[in-house]
Amino acid sequence: MRFLQVHLLLGVTSALVIQSVPWKVPCPRQCVCQIKPWYSPRSVYKEAPTVDCNDLLLSRLPDSLPAETQTLRLQSNLISSLDQTELQGLANLTELDLSQNSFTSARHLRITGMPGLLCLHLEENQFRHLPEAAFSGFPGLQELYLNHNQLRNISPGAFTGLDNLLRLHLNSNRLCAVDRRWFHALPHLEVLMIGDNPVEVIQDLNFKPLGSLRSLVLAGMGLRELSEWAFEGLASLESVSFYDNRLTKVPKKALQKVSGLKFLDLNKNPIQLCFNPRLSYVHPQAFQRLSSMESLMLNSNALSALHRQTIRSLPGLQEISLHTNPIRCDCLIRWVGAEDDRPVRFIEPQSTFCSEPPELKARRVKEVSFREMANSCLPLIAPGTFPSHARVRLVKACQGGPSSSLKEEECPGQEQLEKPSICPPVPTAGECHLDTQQSQKQNSAKDCSSVDNASSTSDNFQNIQPQSC
Ligand SMILES: *[C@@H]1O[C@H](CO)[C@@H](O)[C@H](O)[C@H]1NC(C)=O
Ligand SMILES: *[C@@H]1O[C@H](CO)[C@@H](O)[C@H](O)[C@H]1NC(C)=O
Secondary structure, three states: OHHHHHHHHOOOOOOOOOOOEEOOOOOOOOOEEEEEEEEOOOOOEEEEEEEEOOOOOOOOOOOOOOOOOOEEEOOOOOOOOEEHHHHOOOOOOOEEEOOOOOOOOHHHEEOOOOOOOOEEEOOOOOOOEEOOOOOOOOOOOOEEEOOOOOOOEEOOOOOOOOOOOOEEEOOOOOOOOOOHHHHHHOOOOOEEEOOOOOOOOEOOOOOOOOOOOOEEEOOOOOOOOEOOOOOOOOOOOOEEEOOOOOOOOOOHHHHOOOOOOOEEEOOOOOOOEOOEHHHOEEOOOOOOOOOOOOEEEOOOOOOOEEOHHHHHOOOOOOEEEOOOOOEEOOHHHHHHOOOOOOOOEEOOHHHOEEEEOHHHOOOEHHHOOHHHHHHOOOOEEOEOOOOOOOOOEEEEEEOOOOHHHOEEEOOOOOHHHHOEOOOOOOOOOOOEEEEEEOOOOOOOOOOOOOHHHHHHHHHHOEEOOOOOO
C-alpha cells in the first residue's frame, strides 16, 4: 500500500497494461520473445523487444540473444557472474533483470561499458559488500535494485559513476548505519528505499547530498528518534515513510526542515505521551511549517487524540489515516465533525472507531456527531498558568474513595505538562477527576472554561483524560 502511494505520488502509471505481441525472431531455447510495453524510470513509454528467460536453472546467459533486445529478464536462475562479452552486441539493452540469482560479490559483475542500460535488477541475490565504483560500467543507470540481499557494508564510493541514478532500492539488507558519503555520487537521486535494515540511528546530515530526493522510505528500521538535523539538505523531499518503527513521538524538529513534505507515514509507531497509552497524542504543533502536506498516515499507533490545531496547521491536508488507534471521541477530535473546517478525507473510515468514552465505543469516528463528542469533553489544562518553577504532577483521585487509591502519573521532560495549570476539576463520569500536587496557585476561572464552552478555547488547552478508578 505504501509503495503504491509512493509511486502514485511520483506519477508512475504502472497500472496501464497493454497487450504483449509476439516478436518474430530466433529466440533462445526455452525463452519467450515478445514486444512488451515498458516504462523508463522517467515514465517514458516504449514498446520494448523483450526476452524472458525466467526460472530456467540457467547458470549463465543464453547464447545468441537477439541483437534488438531491449529488456532481458533472467529472474530466478542460478547465475553468479556476468561478463561484458556475454552482453556484447546488445547495444540497445535498457533493462536487465538478474533478481533471484546467485551473485555473492559485485566483483563477479565484470561489466566495463553498458551506457544504455537504465534499469538493473539485482535484488534477492547474496551480495554482502559493495566495493568502490561497483557499478561504474553502467553510467546511464537510472534505477538500481539491491534490496533483499545481505549487504552489511557499502564502500563510501560504491556508487561512483552513477550520476544519472534516480531510484535506489537498498531495503531489506543488513546495514547498521547510513553513510552520507554514499550519496555524494548521486546528485539526481529522487527515491531512496532503505527500510528494513537494522539502522537504529539516523545521524545528523545523513542525507545531506540528496538535494533532489523526493521520496524516502525508512520503514521497519527500529528507529527510536530522529535528530533535528537528520533531514538537512533534503530540499525536494515530498514523501517520507517511518512505517513500523519505534518512534515514541513525532520527529517534529526534523520534519520542520522539509517544508515541501506532502506525504508522511507514521503508521505502526508507539507514539505516545508519558509512556501512558491512555494519554497518547500528537503535539498540536508537531507539523508546523509543513504547508504542502497532503496525506498523513497515523494508523496503528497508540493515539487517543489528534488536536484540531494539528489539522489546522496543515492547510494542504486532504486525507488522513487514523484507524487502529485507541481514539477517544471527545473535544480533541471534534474537528472531524466541525463544519467550518475544510473536509479532510478519512482513509478507511469504515475501520476508524472510537475506543472511548464507553458510550461511544465502537462507533465510527466519522459518524459521531459534533454534539455527542462535545458531551464527553474532559477537564482542560492551560499551559503557562502555573509559575514556571512549579513541577506539577497530575493525580487522579476517586471522589469519596479511600486515599490509598490515589495514583500519580508523572511526565518527565514533557513540556506540555511541566507548567500547566489545571481547571477546577469537572467530574464527567461522576467518579474521577484530576488534581494537582505541589501547585501553589489554584488558578480558576481566568483561563479555564467549563467543559460546555470548550469549543471556543480548546485550541489553547490540553485535554487530560482520567482513567477509570
Ligand atoms: C537500436 O536502436 C536504434 C534506435 O532506435 C535503432 O536505429 C537500431 O537499429 C537499434 N539497434 C539494434 C541492434 O536493434
Ligand atoms: C464561550 O466563549 C465565548 C468566547 O470565548 C463566549 O463568547 C461565549 O458566550 C461562551 N459561551 C458559553 C456558553 O459560555
